[in-house]
Amino acid sequence: xxxxxxxxxxxxxxxxxxxxxxxxxVGEGSDDATALRPFGPDLMVNMSVWESVEALRDFTYxxxxxxxxxxxxxxxxxxxxxxxxxxxxxxxxxTIPTLQEARERLALLDANGPGPDAFTLRTxxxxx
Amino acid sequence: xxxxxxxxxxxxxxxxxxxxxxxxxxxxxxxxxxVAAALGxxxxxxxxxxxxxxxxxxxxxxxxxxxxxxGPGAGRPAKLYRRSGVxxxxxxxxxxxxxxxxxxxEAVERAGADETLYEVARAHGRSASGADLVGEIVARGYxxxxxxxxxxxxxxxxxxxAEGFPPLVCGMNLALLSGLLEEVPGWQARLAPAPGQCCVVxxxxxxxxx
Numbered sequence: 001x002x003x004x005x006x007x008x009x010x011x012x013x014x015x016x017x018x019x020x021x022x023x024x025x026v027g028e029g030s031d032d033a034t035a036l037r038p039f040g041p042d043l044m045v046n047m048s049v050w051e052s053v054e055a056l057r058d059f060t061y062x063x064x065x066x067x068x069x070x071x072x073x074x075x076x077x078x079x080x081x082x083x084x085x086x087x088x089x090x091x092x093x094x095t096i097p098t099l100q101e102a103r104e105r106l107a108l109l110d111a112n113g114p115g116p117d118a119f120t121l122r123t124x125x126x127x128x
Numbered sequence: 129x130x131x132x133x134x135x136x137x138x139x140x141x142x143x144x145x146x147x148x149x150x151x152x153x154x155x156x157x158x159x160x161x162x163v164a165a166a167l168g169x170x171x172x173x174x175x176x177x178x179x180x181x182x183x184x185x186x187x188x189x190x191x192x193x194x195x196x197x198x199g200p201g202a203g204r205p206a207k208l209y210r211r212s213g214v215x216x217x218x219x220x221x222x223x224x225x226x227x228x229x230x231x232x233x234e235a236v237e238r239a240g241a242d243e244t245l246y247e248v249a250r251a252h253g254r255s256a257s258g259a260d261l262v263g264e265i266v267a268r269g270y271x272x273x274x275x276x277x278x279x280x281x282x283x284x285x286x287x288x289x290a291e292g293f294p295p296l297v298c299g300m301n302l303a304l305l306s307g308l309l310e311e312v313p314g315w316q317a318r319l320a321p322a323p324g325q326c327c328v329v330x331x332x333x334x335x336x337x338x
Contacts, residue, residue: 061294062321070295071302071319074242122292 004076007069008032014063015048020055023096024048038099044077047102053088053124060121083110087118090127131216134184142169143177150178150187150209154273154282155324157190157208178209188212213324215288226288233293242296246303253307261312268304270326281326290327298327305330 012032015021025047027035033045050056061067079085087105091097105118114123138144149166150158164174181187191205217226236245256264262279265272269285284290290297298319305317305328320329 061298062323064318064320067294067298067321067327068319071242071299073295074240078240080240 004069005034008034011066011069014065015059018055018059018063020051021059022049022051025099036099039103043082045099045102047097047099049091049096053121056088057121084120086120088120088124089118090116090125129184132218134186134216135218137180137184137186140177142167142173143180146174146177147181147186147211150181151211153210154271155210157192157210159206159208163209175207182209185212185214186216229289230292233289233296237293237296242299245296245300249300249303250307253304254310255307257308257311261308261315264308265305277332279330281328281330282324284326294327301326302328 009031012024015024025033025036025045027033033047036045037043038045048056050059059066060070084106087102087109089097089101089105108115108118109120112118114120114125116125116128119125138147145167146163149163160171160175160178163178164171167174178187179189182189187209188211190208190210192208193203193205236242258264262272262274265279265281269283271282273280273282284301286297286301290301298321302317302319309315309317309330314332315330316333317328317330319327321327
């Protein structure tokens with residue numbers, strides 16, 4: 001985990017400066033979300049708002065540093081028993097999503113697979 | 129036009145050479161004159177074959193003024209060609225390895241077995257590591273461009289899979305190429321994603337080897 005926490009600062013700075021980035025969840029008095037454990041002690045959360053799926057995709061997969069961290073994800077994280085662990089959905093401009101909403105969208109994705117209300121980077125849906 | 133019809137247009141040797149001349153230029157679109165000169169044929173014949181390849185979806189055309197001039201007197205924009213991003217494949221008897229690969233990738237991802245895949249890929253690369261680095265790279269479907277101490281790879285042999293499963297497939301790719309470099313002193317592979325290219329770049333980190 002120490003390796004991940006060290007890299008996280010760089011990745012968050014990259015996100016903040018990335019084209020199309022709007023907002024990301026941080027804990028109180030912190031610059032990241034690592035201390036937040038809304039769904040249990042072993043479950044870390046990561047939530048952000050982007051202008052478009054393409055902007056998020058560019059940051060996630062087309063930035064060499066972020067792709068390198070994703071490549072090494074299993075060194076730090078296990079998704080075993082989680083069902084879906086990543087979900088995307090559209091929100092009205094000027095609003096910020098809540099963790100409760102995120103949890104509902106994950107459940108929706110688990111129940112129905114990708115659709116306009118809950119989807120993935122591999123199966124994106126256009127904004128309504 | 130189906131895949132077989134489209135690919136059968138490449139059986140004409142002049143047309144195939146025209147396709148190869150355009151493909152060799154990578155992302156840089158090329159004009160009729162350049163292809164005609166490379167093939168040693170007339171401009172009209174080159175244009176005929178190039179436009180056939182566009183109709184077949186193997187090349188795509190665009191228009192631009194090439195001289196750097198603009199405004200009145202700059203002349204008509206030239207028709208330029210580059211390789212199409214559309215994938216064509218024909219198999220006899222019918223095979224569907226892409227579907228199998230997508231199922232396998234999704235299963236590896238769900239099982240969290242990324243590192244097992246990297247180990248397998250690295251071992252495969254290592255088994256072919258040795259003197260003929262560029263030859264081995266070409267044999268695997270990459271299109272290497274050697275630029276001094278760097279080798280860029282113009283083509284991603286795993287394109288569709290890499291789009292669907294980027295961390296997993298780019299990680300596999302990196303491991304495979306790292307394995308190929310194991311017996312080549314001084315060279316390293318790293319992730320450097322760029323549009324239309326392989327996500328891995330090879331570079332030489334000292335004056336040894338090759």
